[in-house]
Amino acid sequence: MDAQELQRIKNKFDIIGNDAALNRAIETAVAVAQTDLAVLISGESGVGKENIPRIIHSSSRRRNAKYLSVNCGAIPEGTINAELFGHEKGAFTGAVAERKGYFEEADGGTLFLDEIGELPESTQAMLLRVLQDGEYIKVGSSKVEKTDVRVIAATNVDLVHAVGRGKFREDLYYRLNAVQIKMPALRERKDDIYLLFRKFTSDFAQKYGMAKVTLTHDAILALQNYRWPGNVRQLKNITESVTALESQRLSAFSDKCEVDAATLSRYIPKDDPMFLPAPVEGARSDLGGSDRQMIIKALFDLKAEIDELKKVVYAERPAGLVASPAPAPEPAAADRTQEAEWQDSEPAPVSAPGADDLSLQHAEEDNILKALEKHHGNRKLAAAELGISERTLYRRLSRNEKR
Secondary structure (H helix, E strand, C coil): CCCHHHHHHHHHHCCCCCCCHHHHHHHHHHHHCCCCCCCCEEEECCCCCHHHHHHHHHHCCCCCCCCEEEEEHHCCCCCHHHHHHHHHCCCCCCCCCCCCCCCHHHCCCCCEEECCHCCHHHHHHHHHHHHHHCCCECCCCCEEECCCEEEEECCCCHHHHHHHCCCCCCHHHHHHEEEEECCHHHHHHHHHHHHHHHHHHHHHHHHHHCCEECHHHHHHHHHHCCCCCCCCHHHHCCCCCCCHHHHCCCCCCCCCCCCCCHHCCCCCCCCCCCHHCCCCCECCCCHHHHHHHHHHHHHHHHHHHHHHHHHHHHHHCCCHHHCCCCCCCCCCCCCCCHHHHHHHHHHHHHCCHHHHHHHHHHHHHHHHHHHHHHHHCCHHHHHHHHHHHHHHHHHHHHHHHCC
């Protein structure tokens, strides 16, 4: 594909960027469009995977038929079979009439199944049959139906890992993965980041009659060095926030608003190493970011409760029950050497917290400050985000100030 044709496709589908991996994904989509091979699109959430099936459909012989997009992760497990394959009247409570499914509606066209990794096992078996034979059975029926649908799937999870864990059928994976197209993460497209920023601020400013925002050189570097876990979707949201809130500060000599790195940093979330996955060779974590965050919050709450309990116990203990410590036994020869080494170093106060306690306290303090900063000092909203009461938030703030 020549550069002119590639740019024409980008313009048609509003794709911004010149990254080699992005260009390769578009070129692969056009090349495979003339066939009926199943396509699996992989990539993180927010990278723009939804553009690839639209490119394939518009370049295929099915372009005049229907194109339907289905988010499999947004459909409850109990109704997804009926949504995809349809149901007969009376098949279940609420099925007051016969209903066509997406495979029947898209007959002759293209069906895009996003978040394919979220499909339950029973649905995976039915999907495999459609891909192999073009056959399916409606919920509540015994009649075999036929359909001619081009299936394109997308996932933001590692399906190979899901297959290994028994969460995804191996035969379905290989059936879907006839052609794989990988969409690059935004952090891998550093040269495209400012191009996207300019596009988003220009569109937003034009829509609402505002001045578009430009960035200083140091602000561009800050933009490029951020890891963008939400990818293009996150960049668009931040760009629109910057444009809406900063575009009022115009100079007398320009209709543009220039933002420096210090100003931009107020809109870019701070990376919290506590919530970044730690790569371990040969091992993978099954916990999502929200699960890890809930566990950490639970640990904080548990530690706070233990601290409060200690205060109560020591406050209520009668003075006469406080016994003098028993004399320590004479250390062995090997232990005396190590004891001498400890005595050479500067002794730490008896009440000093351990390293684990300090790291937890610092992390707790960072989370509280970030929540307060996010909600402009509103302690009620900050406490709600942290999953604690206002009283607990006040207590922790007071404890941190004393430290």
